[in-house]
Amino acid sequence: MKLLLQNGRVLDPTTGELVHKDILIEGQTIAKIGTDLNAADPETEVIDLSGKFISAGLIDMHVHLREPGFEQKETIETGTRAAARGGFTTVACMPNTRPVIDSAELVKEVIAKAEQAGYARVLPYGAITVREAGQELTDMAAMKEAGIIGVTDDGVGVQSSKMMKEAMRKAHSLGLPVVAHCEDDSLAKGGCVHDGQFAARFRLKGIPNEAEAVHVGRDILLAEDIGVHYHVCHISAAQSVRLVREAKARGQKVTAEVTPHHLLLCDEDIPEPNAMWKMNPPLRSSRDREALIEGLKDGTIDIIATDHAPHTLEEKAAGMERAPFGIVGLETAFPLLYTHLVLRGVLTLAELVDKMTRKPAEIFGLPYGVLAEGKPADLTVIDLEEERTIDPDTFLSKGRNTPFAGWRVKGWPVLTIMNGKITWNQADTALTFGE
Numbered sequence: 001m002k003l004l005l006q007n008g009r010v011l012d013p014t015t016g017e018l019v020h021k022d023i024l025i026e027g028q029t030i031a032k033i034g035t036d037l038n039a040a041d042p043e044t045e046v047i048d049l050s051g052k053f054i055s056a057g058l059i060d061m062h063v064h065l066r067e068p069g070f071e072q073k074e075t076i077e078t079g080t081r082a083a084a085r086g087g088f089t090t091v092a093c094m095p096n097t098r099p100v101i102d103s104a105e106l107v108k109e110v111i112a113k114a115e116q117a118g119y120a121r122v123l124p125y126g127a128i129t130v131r132e133a134g135q136e137l138t139d140m141a142a143m144k145e146a147g148i149i150g151v152t153d154d155g156v157g158v159q160s161s162k163m164m165k166e167a168m169r170k171a172h173s174l175g176l177p178v179v180a181h182c183e184d185d186s187l188a189k190g191g192c193v194h195d196g197q198f199a200a201r202f203r204l205k206g207i208p209n210e211a212e213a214v215h216v217g218r219d220i221l222l223a224e225d226i227g228v229h230y231h232v233c234h235i236s237a238a239q240s241v242r243l244v245r246e247a248k249a250r251g252q253k254v255t256a257e258v259t260p261h262h263l264l265l266c267d268e269d270i271p272e273p274n275a276m277w278k279m280n281p282p283l284r285s286s287r288d289r290e291a292l293i294e295g296l297k298d299g300t301i302d303i304i305a306t307d308h309a310p311h312t313l314e315e316k317a318a319g320m321e322r323a324p325f326g327i328v329g330l331e332t333a334f335p336l337l338y339t340h341l342v343l344r345g346v347l348t349l350a351e352l353v354d355k356m357t358r359k360p361a362e363i364f365g366l367p368y369g370v371l372a373e374g375k376p377a378d379l380t381v382i383d384l385e386e387e388r389t390i391d392p393d394t395f396l397s398k399g400r401n402t403p404f405a406g407w408r409v410k411g412w413p414v415l416t417i418m419n420g421k422i423t424w425n426q427a428d429t430a431l432t433f434g435e
């Protein structure tokens with residue numbers, strides 16, 4: 001199959017400006033990027049993009065697809081449809097399912113289900129410890145053979161330093177990154193929000209910055225001699241940013257991701273105790289938020305990942321103290337970041353796109369994330385002018401748990417192509433998504 005995208009605009013890699021280009025896709029590959037390309041044969045499907053922005057397909061290195069075991073929250077099918085609608089062509093999924101993805105068999109099951117659904121490329125992580133219980137290392141070699149791209153106990157921190165050190169040795173020998181949910185239970189236990197202004201005002205138990213940062217610091221020390229690629233999940237505290245910056249300056253292979261919500265919100269923005277604003281790590285202080293933006297700009301923080309964490313509305317109705325941690329992110333990430341970071345001059349469009357495409361591919365060694373001839377045909381077309389209100393009722397994800405409902409944002413993905421196949425086309429949908 002041939003697909004010709006006419007009259008789109010792409011980022012010029014040297015100037016960072018948008019320039020008009022046509023893109024010809026043949027099968028699963030970008031065959032040609034040029035000007036005035038015409039459909040040579042009548043078989044070619046032609047789509048006129050009328051000046052819309054074409055990016056390499058977005059990559060999200062941190063999502064929860066919830067299957068197996070929590071299908072009431074999300075399935076691989078609904079989660080990857082949400083990914084496609086959000087402009088993502090590749091997502092890496094977390095193993096904190098039921099059962100936990102801690103064996104080669106379960107890894108293979110996830111990959112098979114994702115291929116069957118076909119809406120996005122799914123790259124699974126395997127657990128560091130059996131059942132994420134922190135007691136015994138998993139068979140990482142077998143899981144690697146089955147297709148994992150890294151190991152993580154996301155959802156919980158690895159409490160034992162000895163266990164973490166052994167995990168790093170094993171992962172390094174297999175060439176796998178260790179992807180860490182940094183949380184010291186002795187400091188975090190029982191908390192539901194950041195240990196700051198909001199917690200004090202509503203007399204809620206707080207989670208201090210150090211609950212994250214002591215793990216970041218410990219792990220950087222543990223990884224130093226081993227040489228393993230160590231990646232910090234959903235970085236939230238200013239101290240953690242400082243530790244990663246120092247490690248990078250020493251030349252250590254440490255990378256980090258930040259979520260859209262930690263970049264855009266802080267604890268003082270929470271209107272009242274409402275679990276739509278509850279996630280782990282929690283929204284921090286405005287000074288932490290500023291440190292995250294600074295870290296993103298100076299390259300300390302490598303990439304943006306959503307930590308898409310769907311839960312049911314019933315679960316979220318249990319209130320700030322009892323509801324589970326987590327908010328969805330796949331269907332709102334790009335327009336939120338474009339509106340609040342790019343249109344406000346915090347990041348350029350080229351910088352934002354880089355942190356959601358080329359950079360995640362680079363740090364995890366994936367052959368995606370660049371728009372170039374000969375590369376896999378993963379593309380996202382975004383209408384930078386289209387402005388709409390975020391309405392969770394229109395989500396393709398089963399999760400409706402977001403603090404961003406009602407926000408008016410610009411820059412919505414309108415067409416997503418993965419491996420040459422259209423996985424989301426707004427023009428085809430009968431649904432209307434807000435005004």
Ligand SMILES: NC(=O)N[C@@H](CC(=O)O)C(=O)O
Pocket residue numbers: 064096154155156181278279280281307309310324325326327
């Ligand atoms: N981020 C969250 O608040 N929740 C995640 C777990 C995690 O990412 O640690 C979840 O699985 O719901």
Ligand SMILES: [Zn+2]
Pocket residue numbers: 154155156181233234280281
């Ligand atoms: Zn986590």
Ligand SMILES: [Zn+2]
Pocket residue numbers: 062063064094154155307309
């Ligand atoms: Zn997570």
